[in-house]
Amino acid sequence: NAGVMQNPRHLVRRRGQEARLRCSPMKGHSHVYWYRQLPEEGLKFMVYLQKENIIDESGMPKERFSAEFPKEGPSILRIQQVVRGDSAAYFCASSSTGAYGYTFGSGTRLTVV
């Protein structure tokens, strides 16, 4: 019974490139959340999705960032034209009910050089 799977675990991109982070939720979970953890800072909410719908994207930067959770396949967090300030750990979490605790993945550590 696999947990939340994120890949890649580590991603290095040059400034201006695109980063695509993937998240497969736990089996049976239809709610997916993305969080970002900047060095020496806490976890910050980015976006909440259900299948084919963005429910809450209030934590997403207005430009360059987008997220999707298609009917088939993993959820994708896309960062276009990455800058050094995007370097962080990005965590995906899933739940079955949308309430009272999630299961987090191991994260993708993005480094922009």
Next chain:
Amino acid sequence: TQLLEQSPQFLSIQEGENLTVYCNSSSVFSSLQWYRQEPGEGPVLLVTVVTGGEVKKLKRLTFQFGDARKDSSLHITAAQTGDTGLYLCAEGTDKLIFGTGTRLQVFP
């Protein structure tokens, strides 16, 4: 915007000691969760508390939710090296607001 402050920020203790970490809010919690995060991994849910005054135990960990639901504490009895990690409180349901964290180091 709700702020969750955790104290202490850092804690370094010897194996076998007891400790308490705190989570305080500027407003009333709807519910509160405690997570532990180890280096290089995602947070792992320890407990969810919902009712004011609630006390939950998980082996050597005791979680308390304040009567007014604006504060919570986590007490660890006889700490072990395996308890080392970042302890995070979080409030909310669909969108969690995380606290600043307490980084615990337990030495043998």
